[in-house]
Amino acid sequence: MYDVIVVGARCAGAATALLLARQGVRVLLTDRTAFPSDTISTHLLHPTGVARLRAWGLLDPLLATGCPPIDTISFQAADDLVLRAAPYPCDGAAVSLAPRRTVLDALLVEAAVAAGAELREGVSFQRVVWEDGRAVGAAFGGRGGAFTERAALIIGADGRHSAVARQVEAKTVRDVGTFGCQFYGYWHGLPNVGTQIFIGGGQAVLAYPTHDEHHLVLVGWPHARFAEVKQDLDRHFLAAVGTTAPAVAEQLTDATHTGSITGSGDLGNYIRESAGPGWALVGDAATAKDPVTAQGIGDAFAQAQSLADRLPTALAAGPQAVDAATAAHAADRNRATSAAFETTLTFAMGGNSGALLPLLRAIEHRPELISMFYGIYAGQFTMAEFATAVG
Ligand SMILES: Cc1cc2nc3c(=O)[nH]c(=O)nc-3n(C[C@H](O)[C@H](O)[C@H](O)COP(=O)(O)OP(=O)(O)OC[C@H]3O[C@@H](n4cnc5c(N)ncnc54)[C@H](O)[C@@H]3O)c2cc1C
Incomplete structure (x- = not known):
């Protein structure tokens, strides 16, 4: 019993x-x-999750496995708009991790x-x-x-x-219901510049460092494209990275791809x-x-x-x-x-894209508000709270 x-x-x-x-x-x-x-x-684990691991006495053991702390996030919302700041802290934890x-x-x-x-x-x-x-x-x-x-x-x-x-x-x-699908793979040899997020062309690309000096690179598409991209995954994946995140595409040309691209539309x-x-x-x-x-x-x-x-x-x-x-x-x-x-x-649902851009332009040089914007992703703030803080 x-x-x-x-x-x-x-x-x-x-x-x-x-x-x-x-x-x-x-x-x-x-x-x-x-x-x-x-x-x-x-x-990707936000500082909210990292703070729990620390409270449970598991953060140091996880870091000891070679999981690199991520203290910078950059977000390219338009060709001329890149926001860069630290993740919003939680209970003294100010880094993300991607174990x-x-x-x-x-x-x-x-x-x-x-x-x-x-x-x-x-x-x-x-x-x-x-x-x-x-x-x-x-x-x-x-x-x-x-x-x-x-x-x-x-x-x-x-x-x-x-x-x-x-x-x-x-x-x-x-x-x-289901709105998105995500596919990802691992590359060795990318420079560690924190988490990079690129939005554009109806898709999102992320890259962040993980164990064994590898980076995870992911593409998120609307679920309507799931069947199409599945048919020729590698081609669609690399094309999306090239279109939406050319800086990452360039990094990939000198990096080593390990394993295969995988993902899910069961979201x-x-x-x-x-x-x-x-x-x-x-x-x-x-x-x-x-x-x-x-x-x-x-x-x-x-x-x-x-x-x-x-x-x-x-x-x-x-x-x-x-x-x-x-x-x-x-x-x-x-x-x-x-x-x-x-x-x-x-x-x-991509429902913020129009309304978000003017807010993001307003915080371009205000790192504390950029961090707060990332805090929305971590569930620490609502969009309304962020909009009020931007003023
Ligand atoms: C493509 C994708 C990307 C994601 N990206 C992120 C991200 O970046 N950050 C993030 O925080 N979350 C992310 N998530 C969500 C995250 O993976 C889940 O929220 C998380 O794994 C949920 O954990 P869980 O323990 O509840 O369930 P799971 O991780 O699904 O684990 C369930 C366990 O139950 C076991 N199990 C199932 N059925 C049985 C059975 N009948 N008998 C015995 N055992 C059984 C399975 O073997 C499994 O080990 C992502 C999810 C997907 C699909």
Whole structure:
């Protein structure tokens, strides 16, 4: 008998397991994959997420893996307009990071195990075990054979296509659709000038440094172009970089491309009911939004913290207290993230482009407001707050 079974062991599940295990909660952490393992995702982490890693004692271990701190962002919004500033700080963290998921997720998993969580890899969640309308356990299959375990709470941290969400019949309370697609690859040998963002020609190009002296270069297109670009990905990718970010295209000619270009058009924006009797959802299983604002990993961390702050006392008090705690967590999550959800939708739909340019021209020589503009991407400010500050 565990207190909690967590299904999915990446940035939402492993972080939740870590924070709970550190408080003495008996956690079974499960994943169908084995770590280290990559996943389809770019991986920019704003100072908001970096601050959480620092609070959890994981920032220094992550930096020690050779993950380069990013203290400058440049944003080319028009041929004659390049904004350059530091990321907006959060709790004293003033850098972004872009850790490879092979490294970040494995670090979280190792920390959870070191804190006392039991890890079972290569096991695939199959179904919830119910008793009197309450989730009381989970059944698994996979390489290690079939088994069932019981717990006071089943946490689904199993991503966008969450099997736990399906099993508990979590209602989708908001489903706004899909607006973008993103493709990316890795190059060795680009100069480290921080995160570079280029917008133009109906597409966006980003480049930022990551592990092993590599840069991730990504192209974001409207979802309407997904089928077309997939047919000849390398050609469309390099053409987009050449058109929208000629400076990066030039850097790529002398750099070494490692691996292949990959990405996803599975970028729907939704919010699911995230708590019920004996179950809760965290991370993309609960809510996801277009990666245009790069908030998914930081959001997963925030949800893990919110749930872990409430659960240990509730677990000691019994099932009703557990359900009250998970319901309060879900309600707070909705309140805390609704503005960032709407902002992300506006960016994903390209809805700011016209209105934004005059504001950006007004802040060209005001680095503190440029940082605040980046803070919108990190969910620290709304567009309205930024517009008011610009005056
Ligand atoms: C193209 C793209 C670019 C992105 N760029 C960024 C970015 O720059 N910055 C950012 O912050 N976010 C970004 N995101 C979002 C980010 O990847 C997600 O928000 C984040 O991975 C969510 O973490 P999670 O732990 O909730 O789920 P996931 O990372 O999806 O992990 C779910 C885990 O559950 C496991 N699992 C699933 N089903 C089962 C099962 N039945 N049994 C056992 N285990 C199971 C999987 O193996 C997986 O390990 C991007 C996403 C995409 C698609």
